[in-house]
Amino acid sequence: MLDSRTQTGNAMAKTVIGIMGPGETATAADCDRARELGRLIALKGWVLLTGGRPYGVMNAALEGAKHVGGLTVGILPSGDFEDASNAVDIPVLTGMGEARNVVNVLSSRVVIVCGMGAGTASEAALAIKTGRSVIFVGVEPTSTAFFSTLGKPIYDAQNPEDAIRLVESIVGEI
Amino acid sequence: MLDSRTQTGNAMAKTVIGIMGPGETATAADCDRARELGRLIALKGWVLLTGGRPYGVMNAALEGAKHVGGLTVGILPSGDFEDASNAVDIPVLTGMGEARNVVNVLSSRVVIVCGMGAGTASEAALAIKTGRSVIFVGVEPTSTAFFSTLGKPIYDAQNPEDAIRLVESIVGEI
Amino acid sequence: MLDSRTQTGNAMAKTVIGIMGPGETATAADCDRARELGRLIALKGWVLLTGGRPYGVMNAALEGAKHVGGLTVGILPSGDFEDASNAVDIPVLTGMGEARNVVNVLSSRVVIVCGMGAGTASEAALAIKTGRSVIFVGVEPTSTAFFSTLGKPIYDAQNPEDAIRLVESIVGEI
Amino acid sequence: MLDSRTQTGNAMAKTVIGIMGPGETATAADCDRARELGRLIALKGWVLLTGGRPYGVMNAALEGAKHVGGLTVGILPSGDFEDASNAVDIPVLTGMGEARNVVNVLSSRVVIVCGMGAGTASEAALAIKTGRSVIFVGVEPTSTAFFSTLGKPIYDAQNPEDAIRLVESIVGEI
Numbered sequence: 001m002l003d004s005r006t007q008t009g010n011a012m013a014k015t016v017i018g019i020m021g022p023g024e025t026a027t028a029a030d031c032d033r034a035r036e037l038g039r040l041i042a043l044k045g046w047v048l049l050t051g052g053r054p055y056g057v058m059n060a061a062l063e064g065a066k067h068v069g070g071l072t073v074g075i076l077p078s079g080d081f082e083d084a085s086n087a088v089d090i091p092v093l094t095g096m097g098e099a100r101n102v103v104n105v106l107s108s109r110v111v112i113v114c115g116m117g118a119g120t121a122s123e124a125a126l127a128i129k130t131g132r133s134v135i136f137v138g139v140e141p142t143s144t145a146f147f148s149t150l151g152k153p154i155y156d157a158q159n160p161e162d163a164i165r166l167v168e169s170i171v172g173e174i
Numbered sequence: 175m176l177d178s179r180t181q182t183g184n185a186m187a188k189t190v191i192g193i194m195g196p197g198e199t200a201t202a203a204d205c206d207r208a209r210e211l212g213r214l215i216a217l218k219g220w221v222l223l224t225g226g227r228p229y230g231v232m233n234a235a236l237e238g239a240k241h242v243g244g245l246t247v248g249i250l251p252s253g254d255f256e257d258a259s260n261a262v263d264i265p266v267l268t269g270m271g272e273a274r275n276v277v278n279v280l281s282s283r284v285v286i287v288c289g290m291g292a293g294t295a296s297e298a299a300l301a302i303k304t305g306r307s308v309i310f311v312g313v314e315p316t317s318t319a320f321f322s323t324l325g326k327p328i329y330d331a332q333n334p335e336d337a338i339r340l341v342e343s344i345v346g347e348i
Numbered sequence: 349m350l351d352s353r354t355q356t357g358n359a360m361a362k363t364v365i366g367i368m369g370p371g372e373t374a375t376a377a378d379c380d381r382a383r384e385l386g387r388l389i390a391l392k393g394w395v396l397l398t399g400g401r402p403y404g405v406m407n408a409a410l411e412g413a414k415h416v417g418g419l420t421v422g423i424l425p426s427g428d429f430e431d432a433s434n435a436v437d438i439p440v441l442t443g444m445g446e447a448r449n450v451v452n453v454l455s456s457r458v459v460i461v462c463g464m465g466a467g468t469a470s471e472a473a474l475a476i477k478t479g480r481s482v483i484f485v486g487v488e489p490t491s492t493a494f495f496s497t498l499g500k501p502i503y504d505a506q507n508p509e510d511a512i513r514l515v516e517s518i519v520g521e522i
Numbered sequence: 523m524l525d526s527r528t529q530t531g532n533a534m535a536k537t538v539i540g541i542m543g544p545g546e547t548a549t550a551a552d553c554d555r556a557r558e559l560g561r562l563i564a565l566k567g568w569v570l571l572t573g574g575r576p577y578g579v580m581n582a583a584l585e586g587a588k589h590v591g592g593l594t595v596g597i598l599p600s601g602d603f604e605d606a607s608n609a610v611d612i613p614v615l616t617g618m619g620e621a622r623n624v625v626n627v628l629s630s631r632v633v634i635v636c637g638m639g640a641g642t643a644s645e646a647a648l649a650i651k652t653g654r655s656v657i658f659v660g661v662e663p664t665s666t667a668f669f670s671t672l673g674k675p676i677y678d679a680q681n682p683e684d685a686i687r688l689v690e691s692i693v694g695e696i
Contacts, residue, residue, distance in 0.1 A: 125295035146320035473643035494668035
C-alpha cells in the first residue's frame with residue numbers, strides 16, 4: 001500500500017477521497033462502479049469517505065475498500081451509531097440531516113460523483129461551490145452538461161480506473 | 175395586505191416563501207426578476223426569506239419586498255450581524271457557511287429559484303431532496319432539464335407573475 | 349410600540365432578543381418568568397427568538413409575546429413545520445438537531461437564560477463562546493457560579509423587569 | 523495493540539473516544555493530562571477524536587496518541603485542511619464553526635472532558651443532552667458540581683489512568 005501522506009499543509013494528514021452517490025435509488029451499475037472505486041482508493045493507500053449509510057453507492061464503495069483492507073470514514077446524517085454501514089471503520093455522527101453533505105465534500109481532497117440523485121446533486125454543487133475538485137463517473141450527459149455550467153472545470157471520467165488516474169494527478173498537485 | 179396565516183399545521187405561522195439565486199455573479203436580469211418577485215411576495219402578505227447577503231438575487235429580492243413594506247428574513251452563512259443586507263428585517267445568523275443552505279430551503283414553504291450558480295444549485299437540489307416545492311424562474315433549459323431528472327416534479331415559470339400564481343396554488347394546498 | 353431598529357451595523361434590522369430555557373423539564377416558575385419576559389420584550393418592540401418547540405420556557409415566552417401582539421421567531425431542531433409552537437410567527441427549520449443551538453444564540457443580540465438544563469447549558473456556553481451578552485434570570489447559584497468562570501462577564505438578574513432593564517442598556521451600546 | 527472493534531451495533535466500527543478541552547487557554551496541567559490520555563487511548567487500540575486544532579488540549583492529546591502510533595481524527599470548525607493540527611490523521615472539515623461541537627460529542631462513544639472553557643462547557647452539556655457518557659478529569663469542583671445538576675450521572679476521574687479505567691468499563695457495556 002502506498003504512503004497516504006500528502007506533501008503540503010498538514011504534512012501528517014492522510015489523503016481522504018470522497019465518493020458521493022445515491023443511496024436506496026442507486027442502480028446496479030452505480031454500485032458496481034462504486035465498489036471498484038472503493039477498492040482502487042484503498043489500494044492506493046488513501047482513506048475512503050462516504051455518507052456512511054448502509055445503502056447504494058455509499059455502502060458498495062465502503063465494502064469495496066474494506067475487501068482489500070482499506071480505512072473507511074462515514075459521515076452520517078443521524079446521531080446514532082446503529083445507522084452506519086458495517087463497512088464503516090470511523091463513523092462521524094452529525095445529527096444534522098442533509099447539512100452533513102457539506103461535511104462530506106469539505107473533508108474530501110477530491111470528490112468522486114458516482115450516479116445521480118437529489119442528495120448527490122447537492123453534494124456535487126457544494127463541492128464546486130467550496131472549491132473541491134469533482135470527478136463524475138458514469139453520470140448521464142444531462143447531468144455533466146449542467147454541472148459544467150457552474151463556473152468551475154469538472155472532470156468526466158470514462159470508468160473507475162480513469163477516475164483514479166485523475167485523482168492521482170489532482171492529489172499530486174495539492 | 176392579505177392574511178399571512180396558513181390553514182393547517184401551525185395555524186399561527188406566517189407563510190414564508192424563499193427566493194434562492196446567485197449573489198455576486200447574478201445577472202441584471204436575475205436581479206430584476208428577484209426584485210419583482212420580492213415585491214409580489216410582500217404584496218401577498220407572505221414573509222420573504224433569502225440567504226440574506228447584500229448581493230445579487232438575495233439583495234434585490236429583499237429590496238423589492240421592503241419597498242412595499244414587506245417582512246424579510248435573511249439566513250446568513252456568517253455569525254456577524256454586519257454581514258446582512260440592509261433590507262433584512264430579521265437576520266438569522268448561522269455561522270455555518272454553506273450548511274445554511276439547508277436552513278434556507280427547509281424554512282421555505284415554497285422555494286423559488288431565480289438564476290443559477292453552484293450555491294443555488296445546491297439549494298435547488300436540497301429543496302427537492304427534502305420535499306419542498308421548487309419553482310424555477312428565468313433559468314436556462316440546461317438547468318431545468320437537469321433538475322427535472324431528480325425524481326420529483328418541478329415547476330418552470332415564465333416570469334415572476336407566473337411564479338407567484340404557482341406559489342398561490344401550492345400554498346393553498348399545504 | 350417603540351422602534352425596533354438598532355442604530356449601528358445593519359441599520360434596518362429589528363432587534364432580536366433570545367430566551368433560552370428548558371422544554372419538557374421546565375418548572376412552573378421558569379415558565380412564569382419566561383411568559384413575563386416574552387411579554388416585556390414584545391412591549392419594547394423587540395422581536396422574540398426561542399427554540400420554537402411547544403414546551404416549557406420556549407412556549408411560555410412565545411405565548412407571552414403573542415398575547416401583546418409581538419413578533420416571534422422559532423429556531424426548530426427538526427425540518428417539519430408541524431413541530432413549531434402555535435405561538436411562533438416565523439418558524440426557521442434547521443433539521444440539525446442540537447446544532448441549532450448555535451443559531452439560537454448567534455441570532456440573538458442578547459441571550460436571556462431562564463431556567464437550566466443540558467440543552468440550555470449548551471446555549472449559555474455557546475453564547476459566551478461567541479461573544480453574545482448573557483443574562484441569567486431565576487437560575488440557581490451553582491449555575492451562575494459556573495458560568496462566571498468561563499472568562500466573560502455574565503449578568504445575573506433578580507427578575508424579568510430587571511433583565512429587561514439590562515437588555516435595554518446592552519442594546520443601547522451595540 | 524488491542525482490538526478496536528466493539529461487540530454490538532455496527533460490529534466493524536472502531537471505538538472512538540473523544541477528548542474535549544480548551545485550546546489557546548489551556549493550562550500546562552490540562553495539556554499534560556491530555557497528552558497522557560491520548561497516549562493511553564492509542565495504547566488501548568481506540569481511535570482518538572478531538573476538535574483538531576493545533577492548540578491546547580486538542581493538540582496535546584493528538585500528539586500523545588501519535589507518539590505511540592495511534593489513529594487520530596480531528597473535527598475542524600473551518601473548511602480548510604491547513605487549520606488542522608499536524609497530529610491529525612483524518613481531518614473532518616465542517617466549515618460550521620461552533621456547530622461542530624455537536625459532531626465532536628455525537629461521534630465519541632465516551633467524551634472525556636479535560637480542562638474547562640466556554641467551548642468545552644458547550645461540549646460537556648451537549649454530550650449530556652445527547653446521551654453520551656461524560657468523564658471529567660482535572661476539572662474544578664465548581665464545574666463538576668454544575669454538570670452534575672443536569673439530570674444525568676457524570677463521572678469524575680482523579681487522573682488519566684482512572685479515566686481510562688472508566689472508559690473501559692463503559693465501552694464494555696455498550
